[in-house]
Amino acid sequence: MSHIVIVGAGECGARAAFALREKGFEGEITLIGAEPHLPYERPPLSKSGLAGAEPPKYVAGPERYEEAGITLLTGASVEAIDRPRKAVQLADGRTIDYDRLLLATGARPRVLQGVPDNAERIRMLRTHADALAIRGALAPGRKLAIIGGGFIGLELAATARKLGAEVVLIEGLPRVLCRGVPEEIAAVVAERHRQEGVEIVCDARIAALEAGDNGARILFADGASRLADLIIVGIGAVPNTELAEAAGLLVENGIAVDETLRTSDPDIYAAGDCCSFPLSHYGGRRVRLEAWRNAQEQGTLAAANLLGVAEPVASVPWFWSDQYELTLQIAGLADGAATTVRRDLTDGAFILFHLDGEGRLVAASGIGPGNAVARDIRLAEMLIAAGSRPDPTALSSPETKLKKLLAA
Amino acid sequence: MSSNWVEVCAADDIDEEDVIRFDHEGRTFAVYRSPDDEYFATDGLCTHEHIHLADGLVMDDIIECPKHNGRFNYKTGQAKGAPVCVNLKTYPVKVEAGSVFIAIS
Numbered sequence: 085m086s087h088i089v090i091v092g093a094g095e096c097g098a099r100a101a102f103a104l105r106e107k108g109f110e111g112e113i114t115l116i117g118a119e120p121h122l123p124y125e126r127p128p129l130s131k132s133g134l135a136g137a138e139p140p141k142y143v144a145g146p147e148r149y150e151e152a153g154i155t156l157l158t159g160a161s162v163e164a165i166d167r168p169r170k171a172v173q174l175a176d177g178r179t180i181d182y183d184r185l186l187l188a189t190g191a192r193p194r195v196l197q198g199v200p201d202n203a204e205r206i207r208m209l210r211t212h213a214d215a216l217a218i219r220g221a222l223a224p225g226r227k228l229a230i231i232g233g234g235f236i237g238l239e240l241a242a243t244a245r246k247l248g249a250e251v252v253l254i255e256g257l258p259r260v261l262c263r264g265v266p267e268e269i270a271a272v273v274a275e276r277h278r279q280e281g282v283e284i285v286c287d288a289r290i291a292a293l294e295a296g297d298n299g300a301r302i303l304f305a306d307g308a309s310r311l312a313d314l315i316i317v318g319i320g321a322v323p324n325t326e327l328a329e330a331a332g333l334l335v336e337n338g339i340a341v342d343e344t345l346r347t348s349d350p351d352i353y354a355a356g357d358c359c360s361f362p363l364s365h366y367g368g369r370r371v372r373l374e375a376w377r378n379a380q381e382q383g384t385l386a387a388a389n390l391l392g393v394a395e396p397v398a399s400v401p402w403f404w405s406d407q408y409e410l411t412l413q414i415a416g417l418a419d420g421a422a423t424t425v426r427r428d429l430t431d432g433a434f435i436l437f438h439l440d441g442e443g444r445l446v447a448a449s450g451i452g453p454g455n456a457v458a459r460d461i462r463l464a465e466m467l468i469a470a471g472s473r474p475d476p477t478a479l480s481s482p483e484t485k486l487k488k489l490l491a492a
Numbered sequence: 493m494s495s496n497w498v499e500v501c502a503a504d505d506i507d508e509e510d511v512i513r514f515d516h517e518g519r520t521f522a523v524y525r526s527p528d529d530e531y532f533a534t535d536g537l538c539t540h541e542h543i544h545l546a547d548g549l550v551m552d553d554i555i556e557c558p559k560h561n562g563r564f565n566y567k568t569g570q571a572k573g574a575p576v577c578v579n580l581k582t583y584p585v586k587v588e589a590g591s592v593f594i595a596i597s
């Protein structure tokens with residue numbers, strides 16, 4: 085094998101490129117990204133990266149690509165995969181042959197129907213350029229309306245408040261963080277936002293958005309309306325599967341891969357936000373994760389498997405969110421839980437452990453100031469991975485160290 | 493290079509296979525006790541995004557950052573892969589009369 089091509093120069097693609105070298109691959113590596121920047125970390129975009137209007141936080145400096153012998157093509161769009169020829173075609177006419185291909189094409193924001201194209205007063209957040217545009221519109225007294233009470237919307241709300249903007253957050257469901265976050269934790273988050281002056285409107289039915297030179301307006305189904313200087317739509321993401329679909333690869337809520345991240349073409353792998361994969365800890369159910377650590381881990385795993393290792397995905401889903409001084413962390417998938425056990429920590433921090441009908445720990449969700457819950461959530465992740473059935477009383481008692489349960 | 497031995501805490505204040513935070517003259521350190529009762533010290537902030545390592549998990553010679561899971565060997569300071577690539581500085585440690593001291597250079 086002499087040439088591995090990676091399409092998508094985000095966290096996942098960049099991590100895969102470096103991991104190939106770390107695992108001893110000596111052939112050619114080409115990493116292709118549509119944005120003009122070096123690969124950068126996206127989590128800061130809704131947090132410190134937005135607040136500070138700083139340059140992107142790069143995954144690695146330019147010298148490291150050179151040292152590793154990685155050909156990085158930025159500002160380059162891949163238009164098609166020619167599977168019979170084993171080549172990718174770029175928008176500028178270039179054709180790049182591959183022996184093996186990794187698709188790390190990521191995801192893009194879900195579009196709200198009826199939103200006018202290119203309206204400067206209505207934005208979404210995915211890229212550094214998006215963050216700069218939003219940052220430029222935020223200042224004390226500016227009115228910001230955020231549509232979507234998920235992590236992006238809430239993190240943006242917290243950052244916007246720090247910058248002094250007035251914020252209304254509009255959610256179509258009965259509460260914020262409806263997907264994958266327990267109600268007790270979502271309630272803490274919502275209350276903290278209200279303390280900071282964020283207005284949260286749930287069960288909202290939006291009829292239309294309008295944008296003009298001086299502002300943007302949300303029109304609700306009940307006839308009410310809201311005027312803002314800027315509207316940000318953050319209603320989830322959809323995987324970038326068009327290249328894979330056009331190439332005839334199997335797609336099922338993302339580019340469908342097996343447990344080794346291999347697509348329906350044995351020479352093409354997919355990893356990160358763009359792919360759905362079977363999760364062994366949850367009976368092999370197919371999931372797609374939009375999470376920073378997943379992108380990293382799958383990039384590294386894909387690199388090994390591109391080189392023939394054939395190692396399965398073994399990690400437990402994990403993600404975090406920072407809002408004000410609070411950090412929320414979740415390990416595992418709680419939707420199959422039968423019972424929940426609460427452990428209270430100091431400073432108002434707490435963790436919910438979710439057990440299935442057989443007493444197996446399937447998820448843990450925690451929230452608290454700073455990193456109050458981090459260590460226990462990390463240990464819970466290991467307990468989940470080990471298929472543990474911990475004693476609920478031990479879980480509920482902060483006196484019981486989870487590390488001891490892991491060793492049991 | 494001259495070193496100043498600084499008292500951190502009583503040796504028993506650090507649990508086995510655990511870490512504490514120690515701040516001294518504007519600097520922050522992480523001080524570790526291994527399962528076999530050896531003590532180690534490193535800079536206290538992760539080299540990725542300056543998160544306090546003492547909030548992280550110690551296991552098998554590794555300190556893992558609580559925020560982004562950057563890993564270091566706490567005995568050598570060596571970064572163990574993405575997202576961290578810069579090693580931690582380590583400091584000599586001694587235990588005398590039941591107290592832990594680190595040498596801050």
